[in-house]
Amino acid sequence: MLTVNAFSLSLGDKTLIKALSFEIANGQVLSIMGPSGIGKSSLLHFLSGSLSPNLTTTGEAFLNDEALHTKAIQDRKAGLLQQMPLLFPHMSIIENLLFAIPADINKPARIAMAQNALQKLGIPDKANALPKALSGGQQARVALLRTLLSKPDFLLLDEPFSKLDPALRRDVRTFVLNEIRQANIPALLVTHDPEDAKAMEGERLELGKQNS
Amino acid sequence: MPLKHAKWITGIITLLLIFPIVIGLVGTLLPAFAYFPPLGEYTVSLAPWRNLLSQGEFYASLKLTLITGIVAPLLALWLALSLLAWGYQRPFFRKIEALLSPILAIPHAAIAIGLLFLLSPSGWLVRLFSPWLTGFDRPPNWITVQDPYGISLILALVIKEMPYLLFVMLATMKSIKARESLQVGQTLGYSRFTLWRKVLIPQLYPIIRLPIFIVIAFSLTVVDLALVIGPNTPSTLAVTLLRWFNDPDLTMRLMASAGAISLMLVIVLVLASWEVAHLLFRQLTRAERSNGKRFGLTDNILRLGVVLGLFTLLNAFVALALLPIWSLARRWRFPDALPSQWTWDNIERATPLLMKLTTNTLTIAFIATLMACVISLVMLETKRHNMTDANSSKPHVFDWLIYVPILLPQIGFLFGLHVLLIYLNLNGDLDAIIALHLMYVLPYVYLTLKGPYLSYEEEYLQQANRLSHRPWRNYFMVKIAMLKPALFTAFAIGFSVSIAQYLPTLIAGEGRYSTLTTEAVAQAASGDRKQVGSMAMLQAFFPIMVFWLAQFIPPRWTRWRLKLKQVFHIGLIKKDKTC
Numbered sequence: 001m002l003t004v005n006a007f008s009l010s011l012g013d014k015t016l017i018k019a020l021s022f023e024i025a026n027g028q029v030l031s032i033m034g035p036s037g038i039g040k041s042s043l044l045h046f047l048s049g050s051l052s053p054n055l056t057t058t059g060e061a062f063l064n065d066e067a068l069h070t071k072a073i074q075d076r077k078a079g080l081l082q083q084m085p086l087l088f089p090h091m092s093i094i095e096n097l098l099f100a101i102p103a104d105i106n107k108p109a110r111i112a113m114a115q116n117a118l119q120k121l122g123i124p125d126k127a128n129a130l131p132k133a134l135s136g137g138q139q140a141r142v143a144l145l146r147t148l149l150s151k152p153d154f155l156l157l158d159e160p161f162s163k164l165d166p167a168l169r170r171d172v173r174t175f176v177l178n179e180i181r182q183a184n185i186p187a188l189l190v191t192h193d194p195e196d197a198k199a200m201e202g203e204r205l206e207l208g209k210q211n212s
Numbered sequence: 213m214p215l216k217h218a219k220w221i222t223g224i225i226t227l228l229l230i231f232p233i234v235i236g237l238v239g240t241l242l243p244a245f246a247y248f249p250p251l252g253e254y255t256v257s258l259a260p261w262r263n264l265l266s267q268g269e270f271y272a273s274l275k276l277t278l279i280t281g282i283v284a285p286l287l288a289l290w291l292a293l294s295l296l297a298w299g300y301q302r303p304f305f306r307k308i309e310a311l312l313s314p315i316l317a318i319p320h321a322a323i324a325i326g327l328l329f330l331l332s333p334s335g336w337l338v339r340l341f342s343p344w345l346t347g348f349d350r351p352p353n354w355i356t357v358q359d360p361y362g363i364s365l366i367l368a369l370v371i372k373e374m375p376y377l378l379f380v381m382l383a384t385m386k387s388i389k390a391r392e393s394l395q396v397g398q399t400l401g402y403s404r405f406t407l408w409r410k411v412l413i414p415q416l417y418p419i420i421r422l423p424i425f426i427v428i429a430f431s432l433t434v435v436d437l438a439l440v441i442g443p444n445t446p447s448t449l450a451v452t453l454l455r456w457f458n459d460p461d462l463t464m465r466l467m468a469s470a471g472a473i474s475l476m477l478v479i480v481l482v483l484a485s486w487e488v489a490h491l492l493f494r495q496l497t498r499a500e501r502s503n504g505k506r507f508g509l510t511d512n513i514l515r516l517g518v519v520l521g522l523f524t525l526l527n528a529f530v531a532l533a534l535l536p537i538w539s540l541a542r543r544w545r546f547p548d549a550l551p552s553q554w555t556w557d558n559i560e561r562a563t564p565l566l567m568k569l570t571t572n573t574l575t576i577a578f579i580a581t582l583m584a585c586v587i588s589l590v591m592l593e594t595k596r597h598n599m600t601d602a603n604s605s606k607p608h609v610f611d612w613l614i615y616v617p618i619l620l621p622q623i624g625f626l627f628g629l630h631v632l633l634i635y636l637n638l639n640g641d642l643d644a645i646i647a648l649h650l651m652y653v654l655p656y657v658y659l660t661l662k663g664p665y666l667s668y669e670e671e672y673l674q675q676a677n678r679l680s681h682r683p684w685r686n687y688f689m690v691k692i693a694m695l696k697p698a699l700f701t702a703f704a705i706g707f708s709v710s711i712a713q714y715l716p717t718l719i720a721g722e723g724r725y726s727t728l729t730t731e732a733v734a735q736a737a738s739g740d741r742k743q744v745g746s747m748a749m750l751q752a753f754f755p756i757m758v759f760w761l762a763q764f765i766p767p768r769w770t771r772w773r774l775k776l777k778q779v780f781h782i783g784l785i786k787k788d789k790t791c
Contacts, residue, residue, distance in 0.1 A: 043462075082671070084671065086672055088676070088690055088693075088694070089694065090694055090769075090770045092774055099680060102680070102681060103682075130770065147679065
């Protein structure tokens with residue numbers, strides 16, 4: 001369970017988000033909506049630990065009652081998925097997946113995990129292909145599975161569907177929700193498409209309204 | 213690069229960059245005022261300056277230097293702008309663009325030697341028209357190369373500098389939105405050349421000011437090119453100074469140092485006057501820009517520039533083509549346009565020498581360029597840290613410091629450093645040669661890498677670290693691997709800069725280590741065209757080869773790597789089955 005307590009965000013002397021609190025249970029997706037520039041992405045960066053230094057934040061975050069906001073980036077175990085799939089263009093699909101699997105797992109098991117992910121994606125023949133050989137929707141799915149293979153404790157989704165064709169979006173959304181439920185970790189989705197929020201079948205938070 | 217203490221590293225590298233510059237400057241300045249402990253001169257006086265100013269040769273050399281050093285950049289700039297205005301975005305111009313990097317890569321000494329083969333009285337040009345047109349059956353008694361006015365030197369300088377300026381200009385076309393401006397202007401009814409004159413060139417100039425300054429400084433101070441194809445008595449100032457520095461009478465060094473200081477002053481004065489001239493020119497043409505005329509007579513200046521520019525390029529290619537022909541010629545008597553007999557003998561005979569020269573050349577170039585790549589990466593990483601930390605666009609210390617070695621004249625400066633090498637007991641050492649090469653390779657590698665490195669999408673590396681927190685490994689496996697094309701190009705440029713170095717090799721090596729360049733320059737005047745041709749050809753071959761590899765390998769690297777891995781993997785599975 002991911003808990004955020006009284007999170008506030010300000011840029012200079014302008015307050016963007018004030019005393020925001022929420023909880024996300026395992027396997028659930030909370031959707032945060034609101035206009036651009038309201039600080040949605042900054043909330044994600046606060047949780048992942050990569051906030052830019054000119055923003056000031058207050059508030060606490062806990063993962064299963066363990067403080068998150070005091071930990072170093074590498075100890076937070078946050079999975080982040082953005083608009084761009086960020087698949088490494090110089091590595092094959094299977095290398096991209098293997099890259100994320102923790103190094104302490106033995107080699108045959110790692111390969112089996114990666115191949116299992118490829119099966120799930122329906123592209124076992126593309127193991128040695130480069131990312132650019134995949135369609136946008138396939139790339140988004142590979143990116144999600146790559147993030148999940150790194151065994152994150154929670155997932156942050158920063159408008160991961162906005163670059164996809166409308167026709168593809170529905171499939172990818174269903175795929176993402178299924179995977180999150182299977183992984184059974186809390187997920188936070190930032191979007192300004194109400195359809196995204198609806199498809200995630202979870203709670204919804206509108207940031208602009210709360211602020212005014 | 214997960215660097216800690218970026219500030220400290222910046223400081224240390226800054227000191228390492230400044231140290232040789234200061235030593236070189238002090239080592240030139242003190243002897244110029246007669247203070248030179250190695251010769252037992254401890255009294256400061258103006259005697260070297262009095263000697264210098266009483267030398268008639270000084271004034272004659274200075275005049276030649278000023279003529280060649282100002283005319284060549286002016287011509288190069290005019291021709292490059294004309295060619296760009298004429299050909300930009302035309303399909304066949306792309307082919308010319310593709311030919312630019314080989315010319316850029318070729319050491320200038322090789323081009324000068326090619327020109328010598330082309331233009332000298334017994335050269336290919338006269339042969340081509342003899343005897344049917346000229347009636348000559350022996351070489352005429354003309355002075356066509358090494359002419360006392362420096363015309364052939366100017367031609368050689370333009371051939372080397374025009375492609376460089378063109379290359380730099382092409383890289384800025386996007387940032388001044390050239391295509392869009394041309395479209396808008398042409399719908400207003402402006403002719404192409406007028407648009408370039410009134411709209412694009414004024415925007416282009418401030419961006420390419422520094423490259424132009426580099427070209428001017430190079431023209432005023434070049435040694436190897438002037439040795440091969442420049443005038444002899446008197447020679448340009450840089451060559452005269454080299455002779456004085458190498459004079460057996462060691463007190464000549466003091467006068468030479470004073471001459472080197474005056475050469476530095478000349479550079480500063482010429483650059484300053486160039487800027488003043490540009491300001492005046494801008495004031496004069498400002499009103500003309502908005503007078504609404506859609507075309508003008510001055511367009512013809514650009515038109516003429518196109519013709520001369522194409523002619524210059526053609527000259528360069530013919531000159532280069534003559535290098536291998538000479539190295540394979542057995543009998544090539546005067547009026548014949550081509551050798552009557554061909555042979556590999558020249559190359560075979562020269563093989564032991566060529567092997568030794570090639571080994572030296574490549575060893576120095578590889579080590580110096582690899583070091584330059586590593587240092588550039590560290591420098592750029594500290595610059596990136598600085599940019600993200602301070603969040604400021606203040607110019608970083610590296611951004612101007614890196615230009616200093618290129619702008620300072622090698623003559624004088626390097627002799628100052630040589631004194632340090634003697635103190636350190638490193639004179640004549642391979643390490644010393646590599647160190648001096650590094651000083652000239654580093655700026656070019658840094659400047660080539662800078663753009664791609666700083667515009668790298670850092671999110672890839674951050675995502676990699678979120679997926680698997682191994683910062684150093686990810687830096688190499690993700691960031692460096694993705695920057696491979698830029699790194700290869702930077703390596704190729706650094707490599708060709710190193711191969712072209714003449715004075716650093718000569719001064720640090722004290723003649724104990726010869727490279728293809730030093731030997732080709734030394735023998736250019738010898739008349740043994742077959743051997744000189746072989747050396748110049750090899751000198752041109754390696755940079756072109758490395759440039760080609762740098763274009764060829766990166767796009768195929770991943771495919772090859774995956775193929776290799778697959779082959780290896782299949783092997784493993786088969787082994788498993790037999791077990």
